[in-house]
Amino acid sequence: MDARFSGGRSGTAPLTWGQRAIWDTVRRTVPDDRYFNFGRILPVPGRARPLTPERAAAALGALVERHESLRTTLGAAEPYRDGEHAGPHRSEGREPRRILDHAEPYQVLAGAGTIPVTVATGDPETLLGELTATAYDYAAEWPLRAGLVVGGGEVTHVVLAFCHLAADGLGAEVAVRDLRLLLMRGSVPGPPPPQPLDLARWQESGAGRRVAGVAAEHWENEYRRIPPTMFDRPSRQAASPPVWRAKIVSRALDLAVQRIAAVHATSTSTVLLAASSALVSAATGHEVCAMLPIVGNRFRGDTVNAVTTLSQEGLFVLDADRADLAGLLRAARPAALRAYRSAYHDPRDRDRLEAEASRERGTRVHPYCCFNDMRFTDRADASHDEATVRRAMDGTTLTWPLSQDRLNCRFCLHLTAEPGGLGVSVTADTRFLSRPSMERYLLDLESTLVAAAFREVPELVG
Amino acid sequence: MLRERLAAMVAAASDGTVTAAEALAATVPLSALGVTSLAQMRLIDAVESEFGIEFDLSRDGVGVLEDLGALERYVAGAA
Known part of the structure; x- marks a missing residue:
């Protein structure tokens, strides 16, 4: 029919x-x-x-x-x-x-x-x-x-x-x-x-080009200072096929992140973006972490109810020398806003700036490190108690749902809402991040945030 | 007048999570009242479009998004 x-x-x-x-x-x-x-x-x-x-x-x-x-x-x-x-x-x-x-x-x-x-x-x-x-x-x-x-x-x-x-x-x-x-x-x-x-x-108009210009300026400035790529050291433990996905589903992580978001007056998405970046820094040894969050780009009145593809990558850059979570989140908030604004860009500008930065620095500049929060809701709730959250860690599962030959990235972190809790997966090229390291990354993300949810005294606001 | 207009824009950007009256009366950062980063992005876009200015999103610059008085001074100074 x-x-x-x-x-x-x-x-x-x-x-x-x-x-x-x-x-x-x-x-x-x-x-x-x-x-x-x-x-x-x-x-x-x-x-x-x-x-x-x-x-x-x-x-x-x-x-x-x-x-x-x-x-x-x-x-x-x-x-x-x-x-x-x-x-x-x-x-x-x-x-x-x-x-x-x-x-x-x-x-x-x-x-x-x-x-x-x-x-x-x-x-x-x-x-x-x-x-x-x-x-x-x-x-x-x-x-x-x-x-x-x-x-x-x-x-x-x-x-x-x-x-x-x-x-x-x-x-x-x-x-x-x-x-x-x-x-x-x-x-x-x-x-x-x-x-x-x-x-x-509109994007081709003067107003559109001005918006594109603001975004391009961010890409240009950051491409001069970020590590050319985040996962740049061979793991020496390549798997076959080379690309694997590890995934945890964790109720404990879900609850811990909700609590952190409420206590620090931010979103769970920002908490997870900041913590994921800090852990990438720890895993790679780069003090500056560049991550490419996929951003919905529906902030504007002319895009909010549109059925079209608006999502694009933004550039999130975080200096990782933060002693505590509060400091990390204080830096992450404006960095996230800059990343979100940079996501509404003309890909032709980005391609050009990428080529220019690569030429100037004598090496290909591309983070190959992305972040995709695919959840539709973001809930903050400070009421979860420590005993409940720690008990929930026993129910965390880890699976390897995917393996393939090729990936146009080296590290892709996906967040999904699952019946059993927060789903976090890392799809990585094992030539640069081994399977044991992928597993450790995910479990470290969980344990770090569960600990942080109950360790830190909330900052006084005002 | 500008202050009231900005408060109304905060309310619209947050889908009413923070009302204009709450924004006007706030004694804590707007994010503590429930203005999320998504709402901040909407607010940035709305204020930039209406007043023809461009926000500085450096760490110090984003502070104006947390405080209506600071936002008012920023817009008045930049417009």
Whole structure:
């Protein structure tokens, strides 16, 4: 079955900064770029039941009408003028995915079209797995793959698989929230959301270039002083394959970080960013730690409810010579704000500055050390008591969920909310950080923060 | 007037976690009342856009985000 959309505007524009950043990453990852596919499963809300496949498809069509990124594909050049483009650039008779040859494609917005909807029975996770299994043809395929799970004569789940050019995790949350409203009420209240076409045009304007300039200045200054790369010493314990992920799930760490955040009037994200950086310094011997947090970039009125890819890396730089956690957090707060502002940048500026710094310093400058807080909530709570938190450490699990040949980084730290507590994983290149060192890093993070949560007297504020 | 306007911007940036009245009456840093780093980023963007200034995010510079009086003096001096 199909979801139809019509009546919207069409047009072309250069890529936004966020689209450009993910496009560069996709091109570096080909042919394994399906790695970036992701999705969401929406159980049909009670108020929308019983839901027929036809009504579900109509709601999907309305969702695609509302969020232009879901009907935007890539084009090699600017072949269409407004109003002339009617759908993805079919590749019949041509080699598929030739768009990958283009470093600077255009975004091409269609005003009308039909999106295929897969109808299935059974487990929604299975359907999501199928919808995300293959890489997208970025020019020839809509960036949303949709599915319906039916059972007992009605639709029970709507499954959305996103091309990462169309949305990031926060953008997908907006899409799911809006789809839920469309299913229940038939419409989404409030003003129309910001659209990537307009964002791209603003980013090219004088105002956009000024914002880019502020961010670029931070990258330029810090690239002159940070260690060229963080994990620069061979571990001499390379594993096979070389890239591994270690992951802990820790209730104790979750509670400890909540307490620290409350006591120090900051967020758990800042606490974890600061502590992770300090431990990278300890593990590598570099007094200055440079880390690249993935930042949502939804601070501005023109980005907050946008379904598009806005997340980009910022540059977080922390001098690690802090004797205590309070001192570390005092330094981390402004450093985090600078990092967040630097994340809203034009990737072309960053590439240029990276090349210049590498030339000046005679070695490649890139931290290859990133931080991704993928949680959607951030809770601070000082009430957790020490005995409870220490007891919870007995329940901490450590697993090795992934190994692979290649990684375009050396150290990637991910935070996730898990049923059993805070999930912290390190995906590392074992040629620079051995498997035993990865394990030690994660357990040190837990023990350090659990100890700090109850050792330090809160600072007097005011 | 500027002080009240800034207090309203603090309230908007924090999604009402800190009300304008609370910001005006604060005797502790705004972060202690619940202005998170996300809210600070929104506040920075809103103030920069409205007053055409650019914040200094050095360690000393970010102090103005913690205190409405300091923020008022900073904006009045920079605008």
